[in-house]
Amino acid sequence: GEEVAQTPKHLVRGEGQKAKLYCAPIKGHSYVFWYQQVLKNEFKFLISFQNENVFDETGMPKERFSAKCLPNSPCSLEIQATKLEDSAVYFCASSQSADGYTFGSGTRLTVV
Amino acid sequence: RKEVEQDPGPFNVPEGATVAFNCTYSNSASQSFFWYRQDCRKEPKLLMSVYSSGNEDGRFTAQLNRASQYISLLIRDSKLSDSATYLCVVTSTSGTYKYIFGTGTRLKVLA
Numbered sequence: 295g296e297e298v299a300q301t302p303k304h305l306v307r308g309e310g311q312k313a314k315l316y317c318a319p320i321k322g323h324s325y326v327f328w329y330q331q332v333l334k335n336e337f338k339f340l341i342s343f344q345n346e347n348v349f350d351e352t353g354m355p356k357e358r359f360s361a362k363c364l365p366n367s368p369c370s371l372e373i374q375a376t377k378l379e380d381s382a383v384y385f386c387a388s389s390q391s392a393d394g395y396t397f398g399s400g401t402r403l404t405v406v
Numbered sequence: 407r408k409e410v411e412q413d414p415g416p417f418n419v420p421e422g423a424t425v426a427f428n429c430t431y432s433n434s435a436s437q438s439f440f441w442y443r444q445d446c447r448k449e450p451k452l453l454m455s456v457y458s459s460g461n462e463d464g465r466f467t468a469q470l471n472r473a474s475q476y477i478s479l480l481i482r483d484s485k486l487s488d489s490a491t492y493l494c495v496v497t498s499t500s501g502t503y504k505y506i507f508g509t510g511t512r513l514k515v516l517a
Contacts, residue, residue: 325503327503327504327505329505331447335444335491335493335509335510336507336509337493337505337507339504339505339506342502342503342504349502350500350502350504352504383447385449385450389503391503393438393455394440394452394455395452395505396452397449397450397451398449399448399449400447400448400449402447
C-alpha cells in the first residue's frame, strides 16, 4: 500500500510488562526506521533496517529493546520489562532512498 | 550543543502574514535537508526537501546555506491551516539515511 501502517495506535502496559509494536512499510521501500518521540518534541533514532537486515542499530537500548523485519511479515519493535520512561510515541518510517521518509501514524505507548 | 537547532517559538502571526523560520546544523558534512510539518503529535509529513539552489512550492520557499550551515523556510500569505510544528531535519553523515531532528518551531496563525 501507499501508507506505512502501524499497529496498535495506543498501547497501555504496566511497568515490567512487555510491549510489541508493529509496522508495515510501503511496498517496495527497502528501508525501515524506528524513532521514539517523547515530550518536548524530541525524536530519538532507535534502529533501521535494509530489507530484513539491521542497517543501523546505534540508537537501540540493547538491554530491553529488540526489533525485527522478517520477509512477508510486518516489522516489529519489542520492549521487554517496560519502564515509565519508555512512555512515548513510537514512529516507524519507510523509504526507498535518502529522498525523504514516509512516516506511519505512530503507536502511543503509555507505561503505568 | 544540539546537532540541529531551531527556535522553538511559538510564532503567533495573523492570517496573511509572512513568517520565516531558521535552523542551524553543526555537521558540515551533512548531505540531505528537509522541512517536515507535524500537527498535534501526529506523524511528521514531508513539506519539502531543501537544496542550495533554493526551492519553492506554492507559498513555501526553502533555502540551504552550506557555508553558514543554516536552512530557512519562508511561508507567505499564512493560512489558519498552516498552524503546526515545523521540524528541520538533516541526515546523518554516516551514510545510513538516519534523520537528525530539530526540536521544531511552533507556528500559530491567528484569525
